[in-house]
Amino acid sequence: MSAETAELRVALVGLPNCGKTALFNRLTGSRQKVANYPGVTVERKEGIFAAASGRRYRLLDLPGTYSLKPTTLDEAITRDVALGRVAHEPRPETIVLVADATHLPLSLRLALEVRRLGLPMVMVLNMSDVARRRGFAIDREALSRELGAPVLETVATRSGGADALIAELERLAVPAQPLASPAGWQEPTASEVTATHAEAARMLELAGYREPLRSRAVAMADRILMNPFAGMLILATLLFFVFQAVFSWAAWPMDLIDAGVTALAELVRGALPDGPLRSLLADGVIAGVGSVIVFLPQIVILFAFILALEDSGYLPRAAYLLDRVMGSVGLSGRAFIPLLSSFACAIPGIMATRTIPNLRDRIVTILVAPLMTCSARLPVYALLIAAFIPQRDFGVFNLQGLVLFVLYFAGVASALLVAWVAKLIAGGQSNHLLMLELPDYQWPNLRNLALGLWEKTRVFLARAGGIILALMVLLWFLSTYPAPPVGATGPAIEYSFAGQLGKALAIVLAPIGFNWQIAIALIPGLAAREVAVGALGTVYALSGDEEAVSTALSSVIASEWGLATGLALLAWYVFAPQCLATLAVVRRETNGWRYPLLMLVYLFALAYLAAFVTYRVTLAVAA
Amino acid sequence: MSADPSRADAPPDSHRRLTMLAVGDRARVALVLEDDPISRRLIEVGFVPGAAIEVIASMWPAADPLAIRVGGSTFALRRHEAERIVIA
Incomplete structure (x- = not known):
């Protein structure tokens, strides 16, 4: 160079x-x-x-x-x-x-x-x-x-x-x-x-410069958007609208991708002779990676909103509005922007905590960042919601969108709770720095938006093509071998390494309603949450019957699992720290193993507890 | 008027502080108390003696945080940050 x-x-x-x-x-x-x-x-x-x-x-x-x-x-x-x-x-x-x-x-x-x-x-x-x-x-x-x-x-x-x-x-x-x-x-x-x-x-x-007067338009906008009541209402409505949009706008491109993936798998199945290669390509690679790629439209829409809000100058005002609420649990309003980024992915969110000058504030923000529902959880939520929540409209609201909003809200509420507990443990300390500039409003620039979106899409596809692909192949191998013994009656996957491992884990997970297929999917899902969806796709595709392969995954699990299991898995995913990359970033950001380990333990404990309560309550109510 | 932000000559509480202003009020900065990173940053972003300020907004219920206009820019300050700013 x-x-x-x-x-x-x-x-x-x-x-x-x-x-x-x-x-x-x-x-x-x-x-x-x-x-x-x-x-x-x-x-x-x-x-x-x-x-x-x-x-x-x-x-x-x-x-x-x-x-x-x-x-x-x-x-x-x-x-x-x-x-x-x-x-x-x-x-x-x-x-x-x-x-x-x-x-x-x-x-x-x-x-x-x-x-x-x-x-x-x-x-x-x-x-x-x-x-x-x-x-x-x-x-x-x-x-x-x-x-x-x-x-x-x-x-x-x-x-x-x-x-x-x-x-x-x-x-x-x-x-x-x-x-x-x-x-x-x-x-x-x-x-x-x-x-x-x-x-x-x-x-x-x-040089003849005169300090700019605040334009009447900006003054008017601020009077409304920064009003303690109207501003809060607008912020809540805006966030609600974003999550509705993520679900409803993304529907048709997702159907399109889904149809493309299915067609491709059929093509491969038809072109290759029956054998390990055909199974690897159709069941392992295409079904696995395809079930993750299908969520790209939702991720693009979520990021488009985040980037546009950032560009418009609105985000610091949202931080201003929320500073009081966040301050009451010991967080700084400055934590809002890292936490909002964490809705897309906890990694840039955790890295963005570097703008928080106070060390204790920063650590707490890092610890709760994974509770913000990242885009990798979206595939899991989307799959489970499609399978277990009926598509119904209440006026302008859509029931599925409503459930998604509740899941996001549960993440935020528990983050506030955890921060509050951390504040109690660490003892009161009030000198948090806000001092945030509120820039003039401006229209988001389309070119910057496009470049930002392209960057996010590239990272997501690189993940799907890299780590997710590798894990899919590994999972396919573990799920295919060893082959079932002669005269076996159950589906082949039950006898494989993955089946055995899943069954062992299922003992621990039975009290929260998870079956061995879920247990298998949770293992590769440790590497990255969205992989669990692909893993479920692979597990059920390999479970044998042709019918299961040709119907969409969501209808398969809807018929195989009870409602209580579906809801328990949703609750599990609000908390489960299933992303090794996040833990690695926390280790790097905090210079040691103390905080990543703390994060791992507290998140698994909460996940188990939440899934247990959800499972038992749903069973009791449904009975 | 002292432009030197130091603890020694911190004026008593009877001095006017930014936090006593209501939304829409204008004033001029007299000095910034204390000498630590928070005060440093306040000075850097323009809270220097003589600077014109205006309270743009304040959050319910305890007027914390506040949005303050200074030198053509607007900043959100927590109350305890704004408390350091003495007005003329």
């Missing part, structure tokens, strides 16, 4: 919500690589692009920060990368300071701090179209003269909106060797911060 001489390393620095990521997307498109910084779990986003001249740029999107004196892990990374203190991370050769053109003072103050790092700097006024529409006129010449760095305009949301920046970067030479960080650099003190505020204000005055 470094052998190519003409490559300039550029780092984007800016406040949170300044449009940095949109600019990053504009410049690099889908040529992005997301990984972690070595040793810490701060997300490292790098992208590559080439200018018309052919010169290549390596662009690093650094975490947003208000200053070079960090209060969170993410902000520390920004400082350390800019100073060249991170191992295996060469110091950037140029810094692009991204400022929201409609909110200049804090960005310019940060620019004054960054200027002291001794790197070439370019300041870009992003969202300059919005600024101009609102009647801002800024003398960029004057600002540039005062700052001693070029000041440009960009519109990250418009094609070609970053051309001025590219042209400016083209003018910069690639240094022969990385620039050394300035000797004796020290974190700015409080009085220096106050001084840079004054300096920024002076420069902005010279």
